[in-house]
Amino acid sequence: MTSISVAPSVSLEQCDARTNEGDRCVLGRVSILIPSYMRGEDLRTTLQHTVAQDYGDKEIIVVDDSTPTSTILDVVREFPNVTYVRTPENLGLIGARNFGAALCTGEFLLNLDDDSWLEDRLALTEIVEFMRAHPRTGVAGLNIRVPNQNYVWPVDSKSKLLRNYTGCGNVYRRGIIAAVGDYITEFHRQGEEVERSLRIMDAGYEIRSAPSIRVFHAQSVINRHPARHIAFTAANYLRRELIRAPLWLLPFGCLRALRWAVRHRNEMDRRVYISEVFGRRVPLLPFVRRYRAPVSTSTYLSALALNN
CATH class of the missing domain: 3.90.550.10 (Spore Coat Polysaccharide Biosynthesis Protein SpsA; Chain A)
Structure with a gap:
């Protein structure tokens, strides 16, 4: 079906x-x-x-x-x-x-x-x-x-x-x-x-x-590509900040995303990361225009204060 x-x-x-x-x-x-x-x-x-x-x-x-x-x-x-x-x-x-x-x-x-x-x-x-x-x-x-x-x-x-x-x-x-x-x-x-x-x-x-x-x-090895997954995590971190961070916190959020990418640069597939960030699969500007809807400052800061 x-x-x-x-x-x-x-x-x-x-x-x-x-x-x-x-x-x-x-x-x-x-x-x-x-x-x-x-x-x-x-x-x-x-x-x-x-x-x-x-x-x-x-x-x-x-x-x-x-x-x-x-x-x-x-x-x-x-x-x-x-x-x-x-x-x-x-x-x-x-x-x-x-x-x-x-x-x-x-x-x-x-x-x-x-x-x-x-x-x-x-x-x-x-x-x-x-x-x-x-x-x-x-x-x-x-x-x-x-x-x-x-x-x-x-x-x-x-x-x-x-x-x-x-x-x-x-x-x-x-x-x-x-x-x-x-x-x-x-x-x-x-x-x-x-x-x-x-x-x-x-x-x-x-x-x-x-x-x-x-x-x-169980973390099956089938379809599991850690370096690619880290690259997507880093790229999506930046995308998330671009569409959800309040305007006055947006530079701070983007900086955090970039710092995360730098910290994990040796673990990721850099070609995938660069391709994603530069919008070869999903053009970045249309993506931001479509989804940009920042959460409240209170929500954003509350989330940052929490951990898992």
Whole structure:
């Protein structure tokens, strides 16, 4: 299936008010969104853990980002209760997340990568309880562990406000997407969560840690190119400042972005960075004209004061 008719988005308040199966946003339902490209074996492991979640009203949607073979479809066919959708063309990770989010009907939207999964079978129940207990939280950042490293936070630590969340393990309150908009697809990859976090905070919602809800991120080697990823991170840092920094803080923001790039120059693919900064893929001036909408000074400075 490559296209599905989707009803218009609803606001956070409208979503909270709807309860019927026929409505777009179903209270208590958790939508689990998993974009995938070329990682069939990794996806199988993720789905094995995900379908085992001990929670009644869940929907699992896999977005095949136009993998050139049938590997993703073949894996999904092993799991009868998982929905498969395919993008009409390769959109990249950011575009695939936008594509899939538009199809979700749950009150809460759990974002996973195709190589990350919840470690506790009761995690979905805990997610709903956490979001109910923190009604102003637009996005919860889950506690992620990668191979040979500890979790981001001690599992028994208290929840705290965050500057941003991580793409391979987070939970949205569904109406937030309608309130602040989709990811900016021109970013292509890396840093899209940081940019949308600013919009979420500027709309008056919190980003908050959920230390007890644990995610393992296997970090598949397929489609993982660290030097390119750092180059995109650096270029998107500059783009983010150009469109979101208040005017009087814009020089400061651009300087921070350039300093970050210099500090990581030996780790990045410099050709990719230069190409991105000079607008060979996305011309910079039209991009800024299209998206320039600075957040408030209060939001900007509050985000800078927070850490993850």
